[in-house]
Amino acid sequence: MSSAPVFFHVDLDAFFASVEQMDNPGYKGQPVIVGAAPGHRGVVSACSYEARKFGVHSAMPISEAFRRCPQGIYLPVRMSRYAEISGVVMGILGRFSPDVRPISIDEASLDMTGTGLLFGPPWQTAENLKSEVLERAGVPLSVGIAPNRFLAKMASDFKKPNGLYEVLPGQEESFVEAVGLPKLWGLGKKTMERLHAICLDTLPRLRQMSEDALKSLMGEAAGKFLYNAIRGRDIGMYSDTAKSHSISHETTFPEDTADWEIISLSLLDLSHQVMYRLFAEDGKSRTVSIKYRYSDFSTFSCQNTLSHFVLSAEELYKTGLDLIKAKWNPRIPLRLIGIGFDKVQSGEGSQKELFPTAYERKGLVEKAVFNMQKKAGDATPVKASLLGHPGKRKM
DNA sequence: TCTGGGGTCCTAGGACCC
């Protein structure tokens, strides 16, 4: 007899803020806001539920958060600390399911199918999981239980914070109704606006549409997604097939700038950060992409696929520099610059040339430095601008 | 309101090939 499918979705509540409250008990019960410093450019990364009472939420500009909650405790992001706690939580999850898929630093999807004999019924298991995480990692989490990953994800959100909710088989459609169309995962503001414009922004009306009709209205993928999502069916989220991915870093300048020295030096630093991450995961890529944002917030990107894998931060930087030189209109100051690799593959079988190119030799040196730093327990790249690089360049 | 940084996936058009 095969067991009915059961999935858990776990989500750490206001994670960054919860960690800060655990590390500083004086912050408990206080409006904690983690993100950019007030007075600087940036947004709220996470905030405690006490802060949400003031109307503060994540992704809100920090200036607006400060206006709404001047008495808040404003803290910088301590990503390595959060990663540490996340690791403890993921370790606990691994003892509850052989199939744990981390979605982000504070979320994971677990296949719990067939674990009933070992742990008991799902609800009981979820309660045990919640108390073990609180006890051993010190942070609260919400759990959603459902017959598929998509519903489990939304169920984890349904009773937050410190929530637990179970969607039983047969309740798929009624749960989607309880969640409501605007809060359906994967359906954002733009799509809602579009649906509204064609009078299809209610569940009953949408459910009258055939899959083909939705596809022709919304496009192949979006139509298929919508047709299944509004029925609470799995939409194939969090697939485990390893694909190529991307690695990128970007930075917003403290002030908009048209200063070529600032822009090129930033690009150089970012290039080193990106290349070191590629080294760290032993990946390879031929596609360099850059992103730039003008002072009016209009944002553009472009990319260049080389005939060979990029071998060094120098080569990455040079390729990105050529792209930005060709695209940027220097009469308009830039707000942001970013660079990255697209279509990163696993690096096994990296070619070794008999006669290494200059870039390849540079890459070997960079890699050696990276490995030394890794051994010394410091895997962060030396700031390129501190390596005595000439940064200044003529356009 | 004055808007971070890191991602994923999809689309549409063009180049090129058979």
Next chain:
DNA sequence: TCTGGGGTCCTAGGACCC
């Protein structure tokens, strides 16, 4: 003459998520 069909790769932009 006036025009195939399918496939792959590349690119830029957009929607969405955490």
